Amino acid sequence: MRIVHTIAELRQALAGAERPAFVPTMGNLHAGHLALLASAQRQGDATVASIFVNRLQFLPHEDFDRYPRTFDADCAALRQAGCDLLFAPREADLYPEPQTFRLAPDPALADLLEGEFRPGFFTGVCTVVLKLFVAVFAGKAHGMAVFGKKDYQQLLVIRQMVRQFALPIDIVAVDTCRDADGLALSSRNRYLAPAERAEALQLPLALRALGRDALAAAHALPARRAELEAAAMAMLARRGWQPDYLTVRRRTDLQPPVSGDASGALVVLGAARLGATRLIDNLEI
Secondary structure, eight states: OEEEOSHHHHHHHTTTOSSEEEEEEOSOOOHHHHHHHHHHHTTOSEEEEEEOOOGGGSOTTSSTTTSOOOHHHHHHHHHHHTOSEEEOOOHHHHOSSOOOOOOOOOHHHHSSTHHHHSTTHHHHHHHHHHHHHHHHHTTOSOEEEEEETTSHHHHHHHHHHHHHTTOSEEEEEEOOOBOTTSOBOOGGGGGOOHHHHHHHTHHHHHHHHHHHHHHHTGGGTTTTHHHHHHHHHHHHHHTTOEEEEEEEEETTTOOOOOTTOOTTSEEEEEEEEETTEEEEEEEEO
16 A cells, blocks of 8 residues: 655556545544445545545534544554555645635535534535545546445535536445444544443434334424424433434435425434534434
């Protein structure tokens, strides 16, 4: 595996590739990231991963400085998994001058859920992803980028960005990887104390119960939906969580469902803080 740090080195390394397959990450890799890499390997003629902790998507009070950075272990994992090329820019490589141009996503999609609780988050995501896409795919007739469904709203925002800018990039979605007990894999799981790790399973369980109840009451939506969501949040709060949202939405646009929306069209999404750690998860229903 070749490791490069600058955009010029990246483009030189990809000069012979016609259809790169790209997996952008912030490092601290786990089995979920490697599943994205495996998907990329099946589809492109050169597999590229990136590791970059993007300051632009962190709010001032969030965990940019303490976000886990495990570069040597990440390199070993990517090398063992057969990654062809790792792009690991330093901040000065990707942002050699202040990034005063920012890409603002559609507020109808980006200002709800995560965007409501983390204002500016998707502007930071879109800005860095577009810059990474330009770095990887410049001069290529076609390419693909692989993202996990765990960050469901992010996946939809990036798909919309690619579609509206007519980028020649296929966005490939990979199902959420979970531990044996059902907890979604996340780099932030490492923040959890042992007792918190055991309690963390309550988030996917709450989402599963909410989805089941929402489908059972589908004829009553939207009148019943708010009541079910409030009950799910109250259950977590009683257990010591600080929930931001647990909600049932349409898969296509993350808007609230209407009567007639049924199984196969909906997704249940949740975000809640357990101690000092904020966890997110979702379940398609």
